[in-house]
Amino acid sequence: MSKASEIDIVSVSKIYGNTTAVHAISLKIPGGSYCCLLGPSGCGKSSTLRMIAGHESISSGDIRLGNAVITDLPPAKRGTSMMFQSYALFPHLDLVDNVAFSLKMKGVEKEERRAKALDMLKLMQMEAYAARRPQQLSGGQQQRVALARALITGPDALLLDEPLSALDPFLKIRMRAELKKLQKSLGISFIHVTHSQEEAMALADIIVVMNDGRIEQAASPREVFERPATAFVARFMGDHNVLSGRVVSNEGGRVVFEAVEGQVFSVAGKGPEIGSSVDIGVRTDKVRIEEPVERSLGFNGVVSNLEYRGSSVKLTVMGAGSDDFTVILSDADYFDKPVAVGDAVALSWAIEDAVLLGRVAS
Known part of the structure; x- marks a missing residue:
């Protein structure tokens, strides 16, 4: 698959019992773009992200990544990688082993996976902390490690679930700039869930505004700002x-x-x-x-x-x-x-x- 694979969400719904969390949404995310799913709590944005990741089953519809239908594939086979809101780092492992963990699961030799992990920590300017444990790091540093771990598998799309919500306001602004720079340098799609209008405007090539499980508008930040589609x-x-x-x-x-x-x-x-x-x-x-x-x-x-x-x-x-x-x-x-x-x-x-x-x- 190319490193700029389009993501095509086709009439995707998510139903929990009698509740429809996502109503047959369709959306094309061009390869290599920064897309923000934006909306209030309970609007369906996180469910949509988890369905793209494979952490949530799809009730109906399909998701394509490039030319492949990934609807029924397990998360590890999709060509996507997810960074969780909590960062979910292992407290007993040093940073290198934290970052290398997914390669260990794939059976990559210790020397090779640790070398790759160190390269990823260098990319995140965290190599000086390689021997430390997560609890010895600040929130911003933990986030960089979580990013390195998510990117080590070389995904076509990185999925981010409210990645900046735990950071203080000044660090949020700094990390926004770093995320945008990282996305441009890697050339892959970032799909980023947020409830912050300012964050979406600052980061996105495409803002997808969701409400009550539906897409109200999917457009560039300028279009959403100047010509909102709905009340x-x-x-x-x-x-x-x-x-x-x-x-x-x-x-x-x-x-x-x-x-x-x-x-x-x-x-x-x-x-x-x-x-x-x-x-x-x-x-x-x-x-x-x-x-x-x-x-x-x-x-x-x-x-x-x-x-x-x-x-x-x-x-x-x-x-x-x-x-x-x-x-x-x-x-x-x-x-x-x-x-x-x-x-x-x-x-x-x-x-x-x-x-x-x-x-x-x-």
């Missing part, structure tokens, strides 16, 4: 507000709808029938505290919260049927015209800064 993605990524209402007209490539409090908004797009429900996303950083003028829309609301963030200020506003309409202003813009909690404000945004949101079929 869930817009809310979960946190960079768009969602306004909902009923369609009153739909012509000339423009959808006009009425929100629950009677305000009328429009958005570029077509599709929803008159009278049907519709959601739009409005970029939080594109909203201004001013009355709408030509080619802009808006509403009047009441400020319910303020957060100073240094270079920016986050305002939360109630209005147009939303309890948490968010406005991100630069510190200069905010302090030029400051407002306080309880103030009535006029909000506006350019028509082009709103996006028509779709819905995932249930």
Whole structure:
């Protein structure tokens, strides 16, 4: 198999008794890409990763790696390798024997497997610690050893289950950069489960946003940020507000709808029938505290919260049927015209800064 084998997930479901954890998802992950499965707890991302790894049986559907169907293969025969959240290092073995363990299971001679393990520790800049035991290492060092152990078999795809969750914030940022660099230098696919939007945006070539066992959107970080596919993605990524209402007209490539409090908004797009429900996303950083003028829309609301963030200020506003309409202003813009909690404000945004949101079929 080439070192850049595509992973093709075809109508894969996972059912536990009466509960469907993953609903017939289909996804192509190009070879040599960094893919993040992103979503809240219980959305099906870890079940999906474990099914790719072979640690979880597939209820229906198939998984291909390159030209091989790996659906029913045991984990060791799949061409994938998994790094677990807990790192799962053996406390009684030194680092070399920890890293070499899978080669020992395959019957590789002691001298050869220890030499290979030392090479992997060098790759992770951990050769100076080769004779140590895991408990003598920091969390970041343990993670490097776990990575070395997962990569020693030369997999086509490395599977990572929340690999950064146990690290402190500064180390997380450093390890993010190292993971990305490692993935590019190895040229293999990394599939990384996370619930952190920031982590996925920083690392991924493809972000797969999951919710309730379904894929809401699979796209580049820029596409997910600028054009969320659904109201869930817009809310979960946190960079768009969602306004909902009923369609009153739909012509000339423009959808006009009425929100629950009677305000009328429009958005570029077509599709929803008159009278049907519709959601739009409005970029939080594109909203201004001013009355709408030509080619802009808006509403009047009441400020319910303020957060100073240094270079920016986050305002939360109630209005147009939303309890948490968010406005991100630069510190200069905010302090030029400051407002306080309880103030009535006029909000506006350019028509082009709103996006028509779709819905995932249930």
